[in-house]
Amino acid sequence: MTAEARTVLSDLLRLIAPAAARVAVRRARIPADDEDVTGYWTGALEAHASEEARLLASAFATAKGDPAVILLRNEAQALGFLRAISSVRLALRELVFNDIPDSRLEASEDLDDESLPAEKRHALACYACFGLLQQSLVAQLSPESMD
């Protein structure tokens, strides 16, 4: 990964952090019958999602080599990294290309559709790439979880 690509990706992830937090809260089915629970739940989800996106941005910013290697120090950090990838994928899915049906997203050949605006194509590429990264990490961390 070039230094420029690393900077662009880190900046993108920092920008998406607040959006990822909003998406996490919006998607959640927060119990509404108890004000204290609702407040705690919302705060916990927002803080968690923001922290995850920052973790991802900082991991990419410190990635070394080509292909880039991201070192995760322990299992807790690796699990946090997995959640962070999921958070960003959900934010991209909901905010950038929620008009594209799921079935089309699963067909990788459609991801490079030149008729789509550039920012949408870039977001789709990030979405697919983060998916591969997540699966690769699950396979390393917990091979018995893979089918």
Place this chain on the structure above:
Amino acid sequence: MARPKIKPEVRTETSAKAERRWNVIVRNDPVNFMGYVVVAFVSVLRVSHESAKRLMRLIHEEGRATVWTGDRERAEMLALELQQWHLDARLEQDA
């Protein structure tokens, strides 16, 4: 022999409510991968990989599954943790 005094049991509506059981439901979503969902279940629900895979397959095939049933406090905690894993988890009162 004296007959034991039996204190009449008083069941108020409040205590009956507190005893109700709650289900943690997880619904299928198109973004999270199967392996990731299994890791989330193992981590949050503390179940074996086999049980986690069974739950994941059930959700994939049926669209949703009850992954835990019990008291409300614990159900809330588990649902929140699963949502922090970005799964579509919610609470439902047991019928």
